[in-house]
Structures are given as C-alpha cells and as structure tokens.
Amino acid sequence: MSEPSDRELREMSREQLVELGGELDDVAIASKTDNWPTRGTKPEKRAERAVAAWFVVSGLLALAFVLVYILWPDRYVVPGQDGYVRYSWYTPLLGFTFGFSVLALSIGVIAYQKNFYPDEVAVQQRHDGPASEVQRVTATARFAEAGEDTGLGRRKLLRRVLLGAGAIFGVTAGTLAIGPFVRDPWQGGDNAALWVTGWKSFNEETVYLRIDTGVLGEIVRVRPEDIVPGSMMTVYPFRESDRGDKELLLAAERASDSPVMLIRFRPGTAITHRPGQEDFHYGQYYAFSKICTHLGCPASLYDTQNNISICACHYSAFAMNEGARVVFGPASRPLPQLSITVNEEGYLIARRDFVEPVGPTFWEWRAG
Amino acid sequence: MRRPGRRHIRMLALAMALLAAGSLYALFAPQPQVATAQGDAALLAKGQELYSNNCIACHGANLQGVPDRGVSLIGVGDAAVYFQVSTGRMPLARQEAQALRKPPLPVFDPATPQGRQNLRALGAFVAAHGGGPDRPEQSGAELVGDGVARGAELFRLNCASCHSYTGRGGALLNGKYAPNLRAATPEQIYTAMLSGPQAMPRFGDRMLAQEEKEDIIAYVLAVRGERNTPGGYSLGEVGPTAEGAVAWLVGLVALVVLTAWIGARS
Structure with missing residues (x-):
C-alpha cells in the first residue's frame, strides 16, 4: 500500500489511522470483539462491581496490615503464658493481610482486563534477512560522519586526555567492584589469621578456658573439679584484659576458630596420643578444636560410650581418645589438640596456641 | 651395768608414745571414703x-x-x-x-x-x-525456668548439635541416635543432663548450673508440641528445609494455576 498524502491523512478517522499504522508494520487484526456490545447492561454493571470489590478488599487489607503492624502485641511470649495466643497471631496476621492485599489487587487488575478489554487477535508478519543494501551503506556513512564531526581525529590533545580520564575512571569503577573480593590471608606474617587462633597468648598473658553461660559479659573460668567424668563442654579463650569489654568477649565467643571441646574421659578409658603431643592433656582432661578439619562445621556430636565425636555436616567421626584420629567420613586429618594445664590459682589454662591451623585444610597448610 | 628398772621405764615410755600416736591418728585421720x-x-x-x-x-x-x-x-x-x-x-x-x-x-x-x-x-x-x-528436689513446673532466651542459647551451644535446634533429635553413628525430646518431662530432661544416659555427655551442676538447666528445660518445652509456630503449621519442626520444600511445591503450583488463569481466554 502506498503512503497516503497529507490531505488523506487529515481526513482519516481514528480507526482508519490504527489500521494504517498496523499495515505499515505488517500487522493485521484478525478479529476484535467487544465484550459488552451493548453498553450499560445489568451483567456489565455486575462485572464492574465485582472488579471494584476486589480493589476495595485490597485496600481494606492493606489498611488492616498497617493497623496490625502498629497495634498488635509483638513482644515474644512463652507458650502457656498469658497473651501467648494473641502474640502467636502477630506474624500470621501480617502475612494474611499483606499477602491477600497484594493478591486481591492483582486479581482485581486481571479481572478488569479479562472483563472489559476487547478480545483481539492480531497477526504480525515476520521480516527475515538483513536490511536493504542502500539502508546499510547509508547508515554506515552516517556513523562515520558523526565520528568525523567530533573532531577528535584531528585534536590529539583532547583525544588523549579524554582516553586517559576514561581509562582512570574505568579502573576506579572496577576497583570498587572487585576490591572487596581481594583479601590477603597472609597479612601479619606468622600471626596471620590462618596461622593463629584466639588461643594465642600475646605479651605472655594467661589464656584461660571459659564457659559461655548465655549471658554476655559473665565470666566463668573452668576448674578441673567443675567437670564431671564422661563429659564434654565447649570452652572459649579468655584473657583478664578482656574482662568488662563486651565487644572483645563477644569476638572471642564468635571467632570461628575459638570453640574448643574440653573433654574429661571416664576413668579407665584407653587413651593414645599423637606423637609429640603426649603432654598436651591435663590428667583426664583433653582439649580439642571443635571445628571439623573437613569444611569447618562444629564436630561436636560427642558419643561418650565410645568417645567418638561426629561432625553434623558430613559425618566425619573422630576418635577422641586416640588423638582425635579420623575413623569415618571425609575429614582427612585429626582435630587439632590444644595444650592445657592448670595454673597456680587452679584454673585450666592454655599453655600455647594450637600447634597446627584449625579448621579446613588450605593449600599452604603446614603443622607447627 | 644397767639397772633393770630403767629398761621398764623405757618400755613404758614407748608404750605411751605408741598410744599417743594411735589416738592422734584416730583423731585426725580422714573418715573412710566408703559410701554407706x-x-x-x-x-x-x-x-x-x-x-x-x-x-x-x-x-x-x-x-x-x-x-x-x-x-x-x-x-x-x-x-x-x-x-x-x-x-x-x-x-x-x-x-x-x-x-x-x-x-x-x-x-x-x-x-x-x-x-x-x-x-x-x-x-x-x-x-x-x-x-x-x-x-533435684523440685519437680514438674518448678523445674521450668524463666529465661527461655538464655535457655535457647545454652541449648544451641550444648545440646543442638545432636538433638537439633528444636529438640527433634538426629542420627549418630553405629545405629545410635539422639532421641526426639517431644515426650520428655522436665524431670527426665534434668536427670538426663545430670547423668548422661547412654551416648550423651554428662553436665554436672558446675558445668550447667541448676538455673541454667531449668532455662534449657523451659526452651525445650517452649518449642515443641506444635507451639511457637508463627507460620501456623510447624511441618515437623525440622527447620527451613521442610519449609522451603513446601514453599516450592505449594507456591509453584499456585503460581502455575494463576498464570494459566491469566493466560486463559475468558
């Protein structure tokens, strides 16, 4: 179809213009039926009210969400105590009101579209192959012309400065994106985080074994007589200089290489030691890292009948009475043993840091 | 030559000394460590x-x-x-x-x-x-502490590795498992911690004080029996895996149905 003249365009109705636009894009409307050919019928009004009802419901639920969020009691109540039932409805009510508000809104939108949009089937022809030769050559010439117009081909200074500034900006942006991924694990040399743990003593300060009581800042150091035979207790490093500093205490509890299993074997347990670690224990008291040497989960499913401690993640099993030797599972080396003793006050203390890195093995891993 | 009387005095002195040592021993010797x-x-x-x-x-x-x-x-x-x-x-x-x-x-x-x-x-x-x-001398509700939050912390630290975070239990090796705590009474939880039955380690009163044990009991009671389930249904109380599976299965089916309805010609 040929392009219409200006006069023809001016005289065309809207329907004709739509049809013309479609034809120019090779789109043909196959069928189009109005849902409500006669306006203002009773079913149409009913459909309109139904759609409106969904929007009203959505709005009311959104309002209810805000009211629940502000007014409903949200402080935790122990089951069985007064107000538990009311509290237990807090989260479900938030979920119901918000979720169903969104749902009602979308149902309303979809129902509106389904009820009141005409059903239309349109067919668009597909254009294969490249554009015509003339269009491609002229478009290339346009781009070349635009490049010439910038003048950067002639003005060397501007070009170089612009390129330089762009490059530096690019490097900056790249640094921002990649920088956080770059870490130097060997920072600190022999005291790098991979080599030492919280049990290392600095300035000759005594490192005590400490129990976490679940109360931040409460210090409970361990005496041998506190620990009953056939038991395992998780302990953390504690220095007197940390006392009163909740940040430092919390850091010592949360450090991933800190947790140590303090085990007191039952009398008569047959115990073997790893070579060179025969004096790491204090009587029946043995301290091993809790961190699995496979992938670093806590290996603390301790079975006191056969003295095997299991890691919950992949079921590596360590024979704790044989120097935490691996007896099952994917771990490849024993749990490191912490050398402990009792000081003159009668508290269990660490004699030194672990003699090997704790947790999963890494490329540069070496003992001692 | 010695007089015979002097020898008698010596014998008497020896006897006196022995008697004194014996009495002193009886006075200061520790009581026998035999359980009676x-x-x-x-x-x-x-x-x-x-x-x-x-x-x-x-x-x-x-x-x-x-x-x-x-x-x-x-x-x-x-x-x-x-x-x-x-x-x-x-x-x-x-x-x-x-x-x-x-x-x-x-x-x-x-x-x-x-x-x-x-x-x-x-x-x-x-x-x-x-x-x-x-x-313990207390029983029942007297053994349930007030500090549920602290009990939760101590439970996660000392018990959860075997019994799971909500006390649902879990597998050990060699056919053993840590049991589910759903039916355990406060007395049973307390005496288990104290005595370390079967594979379980013992927790003496100076490792976990009585109040700490009572807080742990409060936590165990608080999270079992389909209570404390803000979502409305606990799905076995085994944690996010079950919840994620249900979200996928139920949620995806609902989305597929909804999508089909949107695309359907009315």
Missing part, C-alpha cells in the same frame, strides 16, 4: 526388692554388672535410675545400639503415686551403692 547406705531402711528394702525383681538379671546381685548384658550401676546415682526407668528405657527390651524410649513398667510409671514411690526406692537403693548424682 543412707535414708530409711524400709525405702532401701523396697528398692532392693524392686531391683531383685527387675534389674538383677543384667546388672548383677551387687550392681557390679554382667558381661554382655548390663553395665555396673555402682556410682550411677538416683538421677540415672530415674531417667532410665521412668522413660521405659530400662528394663532393656533387647541388646542393641540404642535404648529405646517406651512406656515404663507399670510399677515404675511416674504418672502414678505408687510408681513415683517405687522410682524413689529404687533410686535410693542404687545410690546407696557408690553414690552418684541425685535427682
């Missing part, structure tokens, strides 16, 4: 009778244990007896990796006054042989 039967004789006699009827075949006449049948009970204490017998683990049904929880013997049912009395008698009898940890 305490409590009233009737209770112990009842305990012995119950022991002879129910336990003696595997644990022996003197609680010394019988090879391949039962361990020695010397020094296990009242707490261990209460836990093992009131949960029905003892008497053992058969030798296997795990002692199963089952309904207790009627004579030891902690729900009846007679059963409680018998448990006390049996515990006293066993405790009279070598002592061991005693049951």
Whole structure:
C-alpha cells in the first residue's frame, strides 16, 4: 500500500489511522470483539462491581496490615503464658493481610482486563534477512560522519586526555567492584589469621578456658573439679584484659576458630596420643578444636560410650581418645589438640596456641 | 651395768608414745571414703526388692554388672535410675545400639503415686551403692525456668548439635541416635543432663548450673508440641528445609494455576 498524502491523512478517522499504522508494520487484526456490545447492561454493571470489590478488599487489607503492624502485641511470649495466643497471631496476621492485599489487587487488575478489554487477535508478519543494501551503506556513512564531526581525529590533545580520564575512571569503577573480593590471608606474617587462633597468648598473658553461660559479659573460668567424668563442654579463650569489654568477649565467643571441646574421659578409658603431643592433656582432661578439619562445621556430636565425636555436616567421626584420629567420613586429618594445664590459682589454662591451623585444610597448610 | 628398772621405764615410755600416736591418728585421720547406705531402711528394702525383681538379671546381685548384658550401676546415682526407668528405657527390651524410649513398667510409671514411690526406692537403693548424682528436689513446673532466651542459647551451644535446634533429635553413628525430646518431662530432661544416659555427655551442676538447666528445660518445652509456630503449621519442626520444600511445591503450583488463569481466554 502506498503512503497516503497529507490531505488523506487529515481526513482519516481514528480507526482508519490504527489500521494504517498496523499495515505499515505488517500487522493485521484478525478479529476484535467487544465484550459488552451493548453498553450499560445489568451483567456489565455486575462485572464492574465485582472488579471494584476486589480493589476495595485490597485496600481494606492493606489498611488492616498497617493497623496490625502498629497495634498488635509483638513482644515474644512463652507458650502457656498469658497473651501467648494473641502474640502467636502477630506474624500470621501480617502475612494474611499483606499477602491477600497484594493478591486481591492483582486479581482485581486481571479481572478488569479479562472483563472489559476487547478480545483481539492480531497477526504480525515476520521480516527475515538483513536490511536493504542502500539502508546499510547509508547508515554506515552516517556513523562515520558523526565520528568525523567530533573532531577528535584531528585534536590529539583532547583525544588523549579524554582516553586517559576514561581509562582512570574505568579502573576506579572496577576497583570498587572487585576490591572487596581481594583479601590477603597472609597479612601479619606468622600471626596471620590462618596461622593463629584466639588461643594465642600475646605479651605472655594467661589464656584461660571459659564457659559461655548465655549471658554476655559473665565470666566463668573452668576448674578441673567443675567437670564431671564422661563429659564434654565447649570452652572459649579468655584473657583478664578482656574482662568488662563486651565487644572483645563477644569476638572471642564468635571467632570461628575459638570453640574448643574440653573433654574429661571416664576413668579407665584407653587413651593414645599423637606423637609429640603426649603432654598436651591435663590428667583426664583433653582439649580439642571443635571445628571439623573437613569444611569447618562444629564436630561436636560427642558419643561418650565410645568417645567418638561426629561432625553434623558430613559425618566425619573422630576418635577422641586416640588423638582425635579420623575413623569415618571425609575429614582427612585429626582435630587439632590444644595444650592445657592448670595454673597456680587452679584454673585450666592454655599453655600455647594450637600447634597446627584449625579448621579446613588450605593449600599452604603446614603443622607447627 | 644397767639397772633393770630403767629398761621398764623405757618400755613404758614407748608404750605411751605408741598410744599417743594411735589416738592422734584416730583423731585426725580422714573418715573412710566408703559410701554407706543412707535414708530409711524400709525405702532401701523396697528398692532392693524392686531391683531383685527387675534389674538383677543384667546388672548383677551387687550392681557390679554382667558381661554382655548390663553395665555396673555402682556410682550411677538416683538421677540415672530415674531417667532410665521412668522413660521405659530400662528394663532393656533387647541388646542393641540404642535404648529405646517406651512406656515404663507399670510399677515404675511416674504418672502414678505408687510408681513415683517405687522410682524413689529404687533410686535410693542404687545410690546407696557408690553414690552418684541425685535427682533435684523440685519437680514438674518448678523445674521450668524463666529465661527461655538464655535457655535457647545454652541449648544451641550444648545440646543442638545432636538433638537439633528444636529438640527433634538426629542420627549418630553405629545405629545410635539422639532421641526426639517431644515426650520428655522436665524431670527426665534434668536427670538426663545430670547423668548422661547412654551416648550423651554428662553436665554436672558446675558445668550447667541448676538455673541454667531449668532455662534449657523451659526452651525445650517452649518449642515443641506444635507451639511457637508463627507460620501456623510447624511441618515437623525440622527447620527451613521442610519449609522451603513446601514453599516450592505449594507456591509453584499456585503460581502455575494463576498464570494459566491469566493466560486463559475468558
């Protein structure tokens, strides 16, 4: 179809213009039926009210969400105590009101579209192959012309400065994106985080074994007589200089290489030691890292009948009475043993840091 | 030449010295460390009778244990007896990796006054042989602490590795498992911590103080029995895996249905 003249365009109705636009894009409307050919019928009004009802419901639920969020009691109540039932409805009510508000809104939108949009089937022809030769050559010439117009081909200074500034900006942006991924694990040399743990003593300060009581800042150091035979207790490093500093205490509890299993074997347990670690224990008291040497989960499913401690993640099993030797599972080396003793006050203390890195093995891993 | 009288004096002095040393020893020597039967004789006699009827075949006449049948009970204490017998683990049904929880013997049912009395008698009898940890004097609700949040922290630190975060239990090696805590009473949780039944480590009162044990009990009670489930349904209380699976299955089906409805011609 040929392009219409200006006069023809001016005289065309809207329907004709739509049809013309479609034809120019090779789109043909196959069928189009109005849902409500006669306006203002009773079913149409009913459909309109139904759609409106969904929007009203959505709005009311959104309002209810805000009211629940502000007014409903949200402080935790122990089951069985007064107000538990009311509290237990807090989260479900938030979920119901918000979720169903969104749902009602979308149902309303979809129902509106389904009820009141005409059903239309349109067919668009597909254009294969490249554009015509003339269009491609002229478009290339346009781009070349635009490049010439910038003048950067002639003005060397501007070009170089612009390129330089762009490059530096690019490097900056790249640094921002990649920088956080770059870490130097060997920072600190022999005291790098991979080599030492919280049990290392600095300035000759005594490192005590400490129990976490679940109360931040409460210090409970361990005496041998506190620990009953056939038991395992998780302990953390504690220095007197940390006392009163909740940040430092919390850091010592949360450090991933800190947790140590303090085990007191039952009398008569047959115990073997790893070579060179025969004096790491204090009587029946043995301290091993809790961190699995496979992938670093806590290996603390301790079975006191056969003295095997299991890691919950992949079921590596360590024979704790044989120097935490691996007896099952994917771990490849024993749990490191912490050398402990009792000081003159009668508290269990660490004699030194672990003699090997704790947790999963890494490329540069070496003992001692 | 010596006079005979002088020799007599020496002998007398030696005798006096020996006597004095003996008396001093008797005064200052430590009391013998032999556990002796305490409590009233009737209770112990009842305990012995119950022991002879129910336990003696595997644990022996003197609680010394019988090879391949039962361990020695010397020094296990009242707490261990209460836990093992009131949960029905003892008497053992058969030798296997795990002692199963089952309904207790009627004579030891902690729900009846007679059963409680018998448990006390049996515990006293066993405790009279070598002592061991005693049951707390409190019972029931008195053993439930106030600090649920601290109990949760201590539970995660000391118990959750085997019993899972909500006390649903989990597998160990060699056919053993940490049991589900859904039916354990406060007394049973307390005595389990105190006595370390089967594979479980013991937690003495100076490792977990009584208040700390009570907080742990409060936490265990707070998260079981389909309570504390803000989503409305706990899905077995085993954590986010089950919840994620349901979200995928139910949620995806709902989305597919919704999408089909949107795309359907009306």
